[in-house]
Amino acid sequence: MIAPFLRLARPKHWVKNAFVAAPLFFTPSALSWASTAIVVQAVLAFSLIASAIYAFNDWMDRDADRLHPKKRRRPIASGAVAPQAALVFAALLLLAGGALAWHLPPGFGTILAFYAVLNIAYSLGLKNISLLDVLVIAISFVLRVEAGAAAIAVVPTVWILVCTGLLALFLALAKRRDDLTSDLDAAHRKSLAGYNLPFIDTAIAVVLGALLVGYLMYTTDETVLRKFGTERLYMTAPFVVAGILRYLQIALVEKRSGSPTEIALSDRFLIVCVLGWLAVFGYLIYA
Numbered sequence: 001m002i003a004p005f006l007r008l009a010r011p012k013h014w015v016k017n018a019f020v021a022a023p024l025f026f027t028p029s030a031l032s033w034a035s036t037a038i039v040v041q042a043v044l045a046f047s048l049i050a051s052a053i054y055a056f057n058d059w060m061d062r063d064a065d066r067l068h069p070k071k072r073r074r075p076i077a078s079g080a081v082a083p084q085a086a087l088v089f090a091a092l093l094l095l096a097g098g099a100l101a102w103h104l105p106p107g108f109g110t111i112l113a114f115y116a117v118l119n120i121a122y123s124l125g126l127k128n129i130s131l132l133d134v135l136v137i138a139i140s141f142v143l144r145v146e147a148g149a150a151a152i153a154v155v156p157t158v159w160i161l162v163c164t165g166l167l168a169l170f171l172a173l174a175k176r177r178d179d180l181t182s183d184l185d186a187a188h189r190k191s192l193a194g195y196n197l198p199f200i201d202t203a204i205a206v207v208l209g210a211l212l213v214g215y216l217m218y219t220t221d222e223t224v225l226r227k228f229g230t231e232r233l234y235m236t237a238p239f240v241v242a243g244i245l246r247y248l249q250i251a252l253v254e255k256r257s258g259s260p261t262e263i264a265l266s267d268r269f270l271i272v273c274v275l276g277w278l279a280v281f282g283y284l285i286y287a
Helices: 002-009 011-025 033-060 083-102 106-124 132-151 158-181 190-194 197-220 222-228 233-253 260-266 268-286
Strands: none
Touching (some): 002 033, 011 158, 033 132, 132 158, 158 190, 158 197, 158 260, 197 222, 197 233
């Protein structure tokens, strides 16, 4: 009985909440055992709330998921978890996440609450509106960064917020592209009625162009360079470019961009890009 509920919570997707820890990584002066403990608690609170929303979303989508070639294996759609039990499970996760957030700074709790309300609204109907569906996903990632900053009382730079939002928007658009190439239509996801491949490909090109320009401006911004005490942040750019090109290859050539989380956890090329970026960036600002 435990395994289906674990799958319902989607622990693999907790990797997204690493964005909550981003402000601490980008603020060497704030790094301490105390701040690290706060961020760990913040990530856990976000993960529990996110799992509650995943369970609620699966409850809402149980009928449509039964028509999807992959999503029909989800716990509720497959019958492994009863719909009523899923709602109770979601409520318990929501309470647990809220209890953890209660012991963190009020600003963190406010942002987490807004994240929860926004994503519940997404499950209730925003996901059916084209453009809004992908924008909500992008905003949710920005909220993760804002929440992590509020937890340790630092102010994230506008560049990090912009790059995070654009990256999340790209991943969301790539996911919609996968839906279209999998011959899914509005019967499965109503928002797909507002998309086609030419539009998605154009939107991806625009978003990626803005992302690359934004990141390059970030790594050459004089204020940022003075903050970190280095003029070599540009050395991290090749990892960003390589990672984006690889994900584009997965989306456009291999046509399997339906699950960004699974790709991030399994694609060796992307893992090397992320680890390389972390290593070089970390060395430049901490060494």
